[in-house]
Amino acid sequence: MDILYQDRDLVVTVKPRGVLAQAGEGENMPALLAPSCGTVFPVHRLDRAVGGVMVYAKTRAAAAALSASVTKGELEKQYVAVVAGLPEPAEGELRDLLYHDARQNKTFVVDHARKGAKEAILRYRVTQTVQEGDNTLSRVEIRLLTGRSHQIRVQFGSRGWPLVGDGKYGSRIKARYLALFAASLAFLHPTSGKICRFTAEVPTDYPWSAFGAPHLEIERKYLIAYPDVAQLCAIEGCRVRHMVQTYLTAPKGETRRVRRIEEQGSVCYIETVKHRVSALTAIEDERALTAADYERALALADPARRPIEKTRYAFPYAGHTVEVDVYPFWQDRAIAEVELADEREAVVLPPFLRVIREVTDDVRYKNVRLAREIPFDEI
Numbered sequence: 001m002d003i004l005y006q007d008r009d010l011v012v013t014v015k016p017r018g019v020l021a022q023a024g025e026g027e028n029m030p031a032l033l034a035p036s037c038g039t040v041f042p043v044h045r046l047d048r049a050v051g052g053v054m055v056y057a058k059t060r061a062a063a064a065a066l067s068a069s070v071t072k073g074e075l076e077k078q079y080v081a082v083v084a085g086l087p088e089p090a091e092g093e094l095r096d097l098l099y100h101d102a103r104q105n106k107t108f109v110v111d112h113a114r115k116g117a118k119e120a121i122l123r124y125r126v127t128q129t130v131q132e133g134d135n136t137l138s139r140v141e142i143r144l145l146t147g148r149s150h151q152i153r154v155q156f157g158s159r160g161w162p163l164v165g166d167g168k169y170g171s172r173i174k175a176r177y178l179a180l181f182a183a184s185l186a187f188l189h190p191t192s193g194k195i196c197r198f199t200a201e202v203p204t205d206y207p208w209s210a211f212g213a214p215h216l217e218i219e220r221k222y223l224i225a226y227p228d229v230a231q232l233c234a235i236e237g238c239r240v241r242h243m244v245q246t247y248l249t250a251p252k253g254e255t256r257r258v259r260r261i262e263e264q265g266s267v268c269y270i271e272t273v274k275h276r277v278s279a280l281t282a283i284e285d286e287r288a289l290t291a292a293d294y295e296r297a298l299a300l301a302d303p304a305r306r307p308i309e310k311t312r313y314a315f316p317y318a319g320h321t322v323e324v325d326v327y328p329f330w331q332d333r334a335i336a337e338v339e340l341a342d343e344r345e346a347v348v349l350p351p352f353l354r355v356i357r358e359v360t361d362d363v364r365y366k367n368v369r370l371a372r373e374i375p376f377d378e379i
Contacts, residue, residue, distance in 0.1 A: 003036065004198050009062040009191050010055055011037045013202045017051035017177045029056070044075060044147065052079070053200050057190070065190030070147070076186040079142040079152060082179035082207040083085020083161040084171060086138050090126040090293045091300075095119065096158070100149040106168065107150040121145040122155060127273065128211045128287055135173055136176045137164065139211050141183075152180060164207045179207050197252075217274070217284040220347050222336045223365060223379070225354040227324055229313065238315040239263065245308040247371050248300045255368055258289065258297045269294035279361045280343050282284045305371035318348040329374055335365060 002014040011033060015021060020028035033040050033056065040056035041063035055075075057063035069075050099117045100107045103313050124135045128139040131340050138161070142152055150169070157169030165175030185244060186197040202208055232238055241263045250256040255274040260267065269289040274282045289297065301307075313324045325335045333356065338347050349355060359365040364375045 002200070003033075004053070004200070005196075006037060006058070009059055009189070010057050010066070012041060012053065012055050012185070012196070013067070015046055015051055015054050015182075017049060017203070019051075020048050021054060022316055028157075029054070044070050044077075046182055047150070047178070049178040050180045050182065051177075051203065051291075053185040053198050055185060055187060055198075058204070062190040066187065069187055069190075073145065074188060076184075077144045077147075077182060078184040079144065080144060080181050080183045080202050081140045082164045083138050083140055083156050084164060084173055084275055085161045085319050086129055086136055087124065087126055087140065087156070087161050089296055090289070091124065091296060093121065093123050094155045094159075096155055098148050098151065098154060107148065107154045109154060111159075119146065120148045120151045120155060122152065126287075129287055130210050132207075132210055135208055137173075137207055139208075145181045153178075155163065173207070175207055176205065176326075177203075198226055205378070208346060218281045218336050218340045218343055218345075219360075220280065220340065220358065221360045221365060222338075222349065222353075223356045223359045223362075224324070224334050224336045225356060225379075226330065226334055227313075227326070227353060229311075229326065231352060232313040232315065232324060237316040241312045241314070243308075243310050243312060243368060245310070245371075246298060247302045247305045247368055248297060249302050257368075258294055260294065268290075271297060278343070280340075301324060305363050305368070308367055308371050317350050320347070322350065322353075324353070327370075333379055 003011060004014065005012040013033065015029055019032065020026060022028065022045070023030045030040050030042070037058060040058055041060065043055065043057055043063055043066040046052060046054055050235050054324045055066065058065050069164060096109045097113065097117050098107050098120045099110045099114065106335050122145060123143045125141045126138050127141055135190050144151065153163055153166055154170045157166065162169050162171035164171055164173045164179035166178050181202045184197065184199040186195060189196050233240060241261050244260040246258050248256040248258065253275060257272050259270045261270060269291060271287055271289050273285045310327045314321055320338050323337045325337070327334065336349065336353055
């Protein structure tokens with residue numbers, strides 16, 4: 001069991017799967033936390049079968065403040081799930097009226113108001129899809145806007161996308177645990193009032209293992225003089241792609257973009273989510289989009305950033321792939337990028353590219369910044 005943070009008011013921990021979130025029979029979090037944290041007070045819930053980030057109060061005053069935040073919807077909870085099938089659309093909102101039957105410990109979608117029925121709302125986004133034999137599996141990021149019993153499980157299950165391992169709500173795919181994980185939690189500290197945000201790594205067993213690890217992107221970036229594009233096109237193995245890159249609204253610390261890519265008359269659409277690790281390295285998740293998904297994503301475009309157009313010339317050189325990006329707003333310069341296997345790896349650029357300077361650490365030349373402001377400094 002990991003303790004992510006604690007002070008005199010609260011403790012943030014990662015609840016293991018199979019452990020009760022509140023006091024009760026069998027393994028439970030208050031008992032597990034007692035030796036290192038003393039008495040703790042639960043302020044929100046997580047099903048026994050679900051693991052992930054939780055916050056517990058260490059004083060009654062902190063418990064009251066955190067509980068009030070939960071009631072007001074100020075506790076921001078992000079989940080990751082694996083569901084059977086492919087939710088359509090790939091990003092959207094689910095709204096239902098839910099009734100929880102305490103005797104059966106099961107929640108139902110109802111079509112009209114009745115005593116005990118409550119509105120349930122969540123937002124979701126499909127991030128990856130894989131084929132496992134006859135089964136389609138989708139990895140989904142979820143943000144809860146309400147907190148109802150078994151909310152995620154019943155809202156997806158009622159639409160024919162049950163969570164893997166959740167036989168109670170329709171899954172025929174077995175797994176050791178329910179494929180749901182509380183990946184991040186954000187809240188206002190009850191004493192300081194500061195925003196606190198914590199994340200945890202999702203499990204690595206099945207079905208999470210079906211999706212593999214996110215791509216680790218390590219690259220160096222160089223500002224170069226405007227190249228001879230005819231010379232680039234003549235290089236054996238050179239690929240020429242015309243791109244329109246649009247940045248979407250995203251949580252702090254995350255970059256989201258969609259690309260329309262045209263190559264030799266064919267068009268594809270890609271969504272990329274990045275989490276920056278260092279100046280050289282980012283964790284990158286990519287997925288293909290349909291044209292309809294791409295159009296829907298454009299509705300989420302960041303209003304503070306303009307779409308970026310560029311032509312990319314990618315070719316092999318000295319054991320690496322060199323990517324030269326030519327932008328319509330510059331006639332005197334371009335960007336060259338080289339992806340590496342390791343941050344310590346040496347880079348050799350072709351002599352026909354005149355390097356002005358390395359700009360790996362210069363945020364002005366990152367695409368996400370170019371979408372907001374374009375540097376025209378003397379070179």
